[in-house]
Amino acid sequence: MENEDVKLLSFWVSPFGKRVEWALKLKGVEYEYIEEDIFNKSNLLLHLNPVHKQVPVLVHAHKPISESFIILEYIDETWKHYPLLPHSPHHKALARFWATTVEQKLGKAGWVAMSSSGEEQEKALKEARDMMEKIEEEIKGKKYFGGENIGYLDIALGWISYLIPVWEEVGSMQIIDSLKFPATTAWMSNFLSHPVIKDSLPARDKMLLYYHSRKNHFPSVFQKLLKV
Structure with a gap:
């Protein structure tokens, strides 16, 4: 599952999206970046995040995860190399x-x-x-x-x-x-x-x-x- 395709939907200036990018890069996870126009949201974004309709959205193994702090924890639990959260x-x-x-x-x-x-x-x-x-x-x-x-x-x-x-x-x-x-x-x-x-x-x-x-x-x- 770890090696399934990873995609990130974000917006170039979003600090919330940036933190997800940084986590993926620190862990050495290859991903496809998809830039969103937040003023003209794509059908893809609305489909993947129908509740908040916001970026970032991480897609892993064809399953979307929303909300940057939740995504960070998901990344940390999925890819064990370079742990982000403290152990205690x-x-x-x-x-x-x-x-x-x-x-x-x-x-x-x-x-x-x-x-x-x-x-x-x-x-x-x-x-x-x-x-x-x-x-x-x-x-x-x-x-x-x-x-x-x-x-x-x-x-x-x-x-x-x-x-x-x-x-x-x-x-x-x-x-x-x-x-x-x-x-x-x-x-x-x-x-x-x-x-x-x-x-x-x-x-x-x-x-x-x-x-x-x-x-x-x-x-x-x-x-x-x-x-x-």
């Missing part, structure tokens, strides 16, 4: 907790900060920076969240390393101060310099154009805008 049940639970918490809190606050101004932006920036303080504590003293190698939590939070700086530029604001968050900044550098990561990042100028075009959409639809 406690550490597994912590990794899952931080993955979902950061996505919900920093993701939303960062999007609002990029998309707004004045008091609304300041409130969102405070929420985002408060979350960054917690991330800073978690990464202190480590090269990666997974230790010496990229693991589940690094992949889950990898969007911070390349997407937050783009949001900062688009929104003319700052979330990550390198002097205040030195451990996080070092992690970002380590993550982005890893061969698997640096060779699969979206072009920055293309991302800037995309997010400039999306920033005026109502911020509360963060999940819908990014996870389609």
